[in-house]
Amino acid sequence: MFYLRxxxxxxxDVVNNIDPEQFAPSNPPPPRRPTVYAEQHxxxxxxxxxxxxxxxxxxxxxxxxxxxxNILNRIISKHGDLKTDxxxxxxxxxxxxxxxxxxTGKLGFHEFKQLWNNVKxxxxxxxxxxxxxxxxIGADELPNAFKAAGFPLNDQLFNMIIRRYSDESGNMDFxxxxxxxxRLDAMCRAFQTxxxxxxxxxxxxxxxxxxxxxxx
Amino acid sequence: xxxxxxxxxxxxxxxxxxHRDLQTDGFSMESCRAMVSLMDKxxxxxxxxxxxQILWNKIRxxxxxxxxxxxxxxxxxNSYEMRLALENGGFKLxxxxxxxxxxxxxxxxxxxxxxxxxxxxxxxTMFRIFQGLxxxxxxxxxxxxxxxxxxxxxxxxxxWFWPSGLGPVSRSHVLYSD
Numbered sequence: 252m253f254y255l256r257x258x259x260x261x262x263x264d265v266v267n268n269i270d271p272e273q274f275a276p277s278n279p280p281p282p283r284r285p286t287v288y289a290e291q292h293x294x295x296x297x298x299x300x301x302x303x304x305x306x307x308x309x310x311x312x313x314x315x316x317x318x319x320x321n322i323l324n325r326i327i328s329k330h331g332d333l334k335t336d337x338x339x340x341x342x343x344x345x346x347x348x349x350x351x352x353x354x355t356g357k358l359g360f361h362e363f364k365q366l367w368n369n370v371k372x373x374x375x376x377x378x379x380x381x382x383x384x385x386x387x388i389g390a391d392e393l394p395n396a397f398k399a400a401g402f403p404l405n406d407q408l409f410n411m412i413i414r415r416y417s418d419e420s421g422n423m424d425f426x427x428x429x430x431x432x433x434r435l436d437a438m439c440r441a442f443q444t445x446x447x448x449x450x451x452x453x454x455x456x457x458x459x460x461x462x463x464x465x466x467x
Numbered sequence: 468x469x470x471x472x473x474x475x476x477x478x479x480x481x482x483x484x485x486h487r488d489l490q491t492d493g494f495s496m497e498s499c500r501a502m503v504s505l506m507d508k509x510x511x512x513x514x515x516x517x518x519x520q521i522l523w524n525k526i527r528x529x530x531x532x533x534x535x536x537x538x539x540x541x542x543x544x545n546s547y548e549m550r551l552a553l554e555n556g557g558f559k560l561x562x563x564x565x566x567x568x569x570x571x572x573x574x575x576x577x578x579x580x581x582x583x584x585x586x587x588x589x590x591x592t593m594f595r596i597f598q599g600l601x602x603x604x605x606x607x608x609x610x611x612x613x614x615x616x617x618x619x620x621x622x623x624x625x626x627w628f629w630p631s632g633l634g635p636v637s638r639s640h641v642l643y644s645d
Binding site for chain 1: 512566568613616617
């Protein structure tokens with residue numbers, strides 16, 4: 252196992268120079284509240300977002316991977332400065348799975364809202380760090396783009412990311428950038444919630460392990 | 468003489484198209500990428516002959532399980548059939564996990580052959596990683612949160628070939644259900 256041996260054997264000592272204070276996965280979604288309560292207490296912006304959600308989600312009131320894919324692709328078609336070959340259904344399935352805390356296979360309002368806010372935030376970062384305005388994040392732009400998104404990884408990890416998500420020239424397009432961040436963010440958050448005594452370490456059995464890792 | 472992700476996909480799709488009893492919308496690039504990454508022993512991101520052969524044998528075995536537990540001969544798995552198939556494939560999981568896997572891999576609550584295969588590839592890999600981390604075989608793994616991003620990313624690069632040094636995995640992947 253090429254990379255796994257390195258991970259397990261501790262040969263790749265990747266964590267030494269990462270400052271834990273700089274890691275900033277997003278906050279977990281708020282607890283679900285009854286719809287009636289939620290709607291009464293929303294401001295105008297939230298109300299509008301809820302309308303958009305309802306339109307998107309359709310009759311089952313949840314956003315499926317296909318519905319997510321459609322809205323994401325519709326939006327990026329309007330942003331010419333974001334280069335991408337489009338979000339694939341596979342990628343959207345993975346993003347839904349990773350945000351789907353109640354395992355319905357689709358995103359409810361709060362799950363969708365969190366994903367949406369993250370995508371908006373990261374879109375801003377992408378644009379900001381695409382220094383040469385190529386519409387892509389080059390290998391040299393990547394570290395800063397990830398740091399600004401809350402993931403100050405080191406060179407070894409960036410190389411792994413580039414290998415997995417970038418094209419032959421080392422350029423990452425928008426859907427890959429988002430796909431990578433959504434998974435990274437959600438998994439870090441999931442592991443973090445297991446750290447009940449907040450001491451930076453967690454202990455998992457195999458079932459918990461699979462629950463954490465299988466939806467990616 | 469190595470097989471790329473795209474070439475693997477072509478081969479797999481050609482083969483499954485001959486098996487009319489299997490429902491599938493074709494292996495996706497993502498699934499094939501996962502298979503190649505998972506099998507990739509030398510970090511080349513392509514499959515050598517031996518790696519390919521092992522993958523092939525695995526897929527044939529899973530094909531057998533898929534057919535055996537497709538009780539209503541629909542060409543795909545519903546959640547009940549999936550549960551039986553996974554148990555028979557050596558994975559004894561808890562209810563929450565079954566629910567998650569169905570949510571993750573099913574389309575309208577049914578799982579076709581390519582998604583079934585993808586699910587099994589990942590299950591085996593995650594199981595092996597856990598075993599690799601659980602050095603003293605206690606059934607629990609302790610880790611530092613700082614290791615998580617590295618671990619998450621390495622999922623996409625690990626081989627699921629028998630790792631020399633970790634020894635052969637025991638035949639039954641019996642996991643402790645609750």
